[in-house]
Amino acid sequence: MKPLLTLLAACGILFAVPSLPVYRDSLENGLVVLTYEDHSVPAVSMRLVSRSGATLDPGGRSGTANLTARLLLDGTAFRSAEEITETIEFLGIRRNAGSGYDFSYSELMTLSEYLDTALTLLAEAARSASFPESEFERERALTLTRARRDWDRPNTVVEADFDRLLFGDQHPYTRDECGDTADLPGLTPDDVRSFHAAHWHPGNCFLIIVGAVEREDLLGRVRSLFGDWPASARVERPTVPGFDFPPGIRARAITRPEMSQSYVIMGHPGLSVFDTDLQAARLMSFVLGGSAIASRLGESVRVEGGLAYDVRCWFDRLALPGAFRATVQTADPAEAIRRIRYEIRRMHESGPTERETETARNYFTGSFPLGYSSTSGKLRELTFAEAYGFGPGWLEEFPRVIGELTREDLAAAARTRLCPDDMLIVVVGPLTRDRLGLDDTAWLEE
Numbered sequence: 001m002k003p004l005l006t007l008l009a010a011c012g013i014l015f016a017v018p019s020l021p022v023y024r025d026s027l028e029n030g031l032v033v034l035t036y037e038d039h040s041v042p043a044v045s046m047r048l049v050s051r052s053g054a055t056l057d058p059g060g061r062s063g064t065a066n067l068t069a070r071l072l073l074d075g076t077a078f079r080s081a082e083e084i085t086e087t088i089e090f091l092g093i094r095r096n097a098g099s100g101y102d103f104s105y106s107e108l109m110t111l112s113e114y115l116d117t118a119l120t121l122l123a124e125a126a127r128s129a130s131f132p133e134s135e136f137e138r139e140r141a142l143t144l145t146r147a148r149r150d151w152d153r154p155n156t157v158v159e160a161d162f163d164r165l166l167f168g169d170q171h172p173y174t175r176d177e178c179g180d181t182a183d184l185p186g187l188t189p190d191d192v193r194s195f196h197a198a199h200w201h202p203g204n205c206f207l208i209i210v211g212a213v214e215r216e217d218l219l220g221r222v223r224s225l226f227g228d229w230p231a232s233a234r235v236e237r238p239t240v241p242g243f244d245f246p247p248g249i250r251a252r253a254i255t256r257p258e259m260s261q262s263y264v265i266m267g268h269p270g271l272s273v274f275d276t277d278l279q280a281a282r283l284m285s286f287v288l289g290g291s292a293i294a295s296r297l298g299e300s301v302r303v304e305g306g307l308a309y310d311v312r313c314w315f316d317r318l319a320l321p322g323a324f325r326a327t328v329q330t331a332d333p334a335e336a337i338r339r340i341r342y343e344i345r346r347m348h349e350s351g352p353t354e355r356e357t358e359t360a361r362n363y364f365t366g367s368f369p370l371g372y373s374s375t376s377g378k379l380r381e382l383t384f385a386e387a388y389g390f391g392p393g394w395l396e397e398f399p400r401v402i403g404e405l406t407r408e409d410l411a412a413a414a415r416t417r418l419c420p421d422d423m424l425i426v427v428v429g430p431l432t433r434d435r436l437g438l439d440d441t442a443w444l445e446e
Helices: 064-071 081-091 112-128 133-150 154-167 189-199 215-226 278-289 296-304 333-350 354-371 375-387 394-403 407-417
Strands: 005-009 012-016 022-026 032-037 043-050 094-099 104-111 205-211 249-255 262-269 311-315 323-330 423-429 441-443
Touching: 032 215, 032 375, 043 112, 043 375, 064 094, 064 104, 064 133, 064 189, 081 104, 081 112, 104 112, 104 375, 112 215, 133 189, 154 249, 154 262, 154 323, 154 423, 205 215, 205 375, 262 333, 278 296, 278 311, 278 333, 278 354, 278 394, 278 407, 296 311, 296 323, 296 333, 311 333, 323 333, 333 407, 333 423, 354 375, 354 394, 354 407, 375 394
Parallel strands: 032 205, 249 423, 249 441
Antiparallel strands: 005 012, 012 022, 022 032, 043 104, 043 205, 094 104, 262 323, 262 423, 311 323
């Protein structure tokens, strides 16, 4: 990759990526502005991101970050929710919002001619969202309905149990990103107002704008709307309790006789997005189980065994260390688990072949540009790059990093990141533990 050009801009430092029209500027109040000029269509998308997500939900208040983001454009000090909705619908503006563990966001998509209106709405929401009680009650009810519906799905049950057993009750990764059925009923408008005041301010936010804009002109508009947004105290990241993972195989069987198939999740502690071997581990896990057909797990469980339609594995990519996970839905969990464990051990001991490494490299380098070819893809990738400190040059840097990975790099990641002898297995379905054939297992009570 050609070196990034570092230029001093009037409002901060600009990092320009030579062959992609991506720019990173900082306003004096700390707000980072990422611009991706794309004049292929006369449209603009903008996303304001808070660097605080569900990990920072207060204790017993899961769902606060998500509700705050989703309600940001539902009333401000200057416009009611009805006025904002009328403006958005009249101009054909699209809106979206949500939260992950590490960040939350609100975004608008509009024709270029309505850029000023959309940007003004987003700035007003960021600076003076009012969170009216009627809108809060409506959004909370919708979120609670979705959460209750999710608990009717066996995969939700097995994933939640796996996370709780792996991370422990006090770890933020045991909370649902959107809030759980126990906490949501107790949330109030004051909870989201407090979260907004603490986490939505320029030093903790960044603005991404993608589309038919000229950077210099755009920065003038952004500065006029966001430049005097008062800076606030730095957000303190809480100390997250560590989690011990006992050696050996541990398992839990949750008997549900009414089900026709079993849902299985198995794994162990994984890595953080900041770990230096992240990309090697990603490629290695892609070879192992990145595809339901063209992977070792897919070949063994689906193609040869005929045991499932879909089987996969992956590493969580989050700020805090997450999990390595392998999942399958099957009528024969005992055989599926046996095959998955065998392939994990085989990868751990010998790593991928040269051919498998080349295939993984080609897939990642070939699919990555396609991932940000759309506007939504650009927003997603730039959010990831900024939230985790990879910088705007990551869009060009990534293919080079992947292309330099060797079979030995992937084999080293398999040796250090896969733990075939120390795993947690959770199964829910029409079974009992004696049917799983796990003789080397310490059983956990349901």
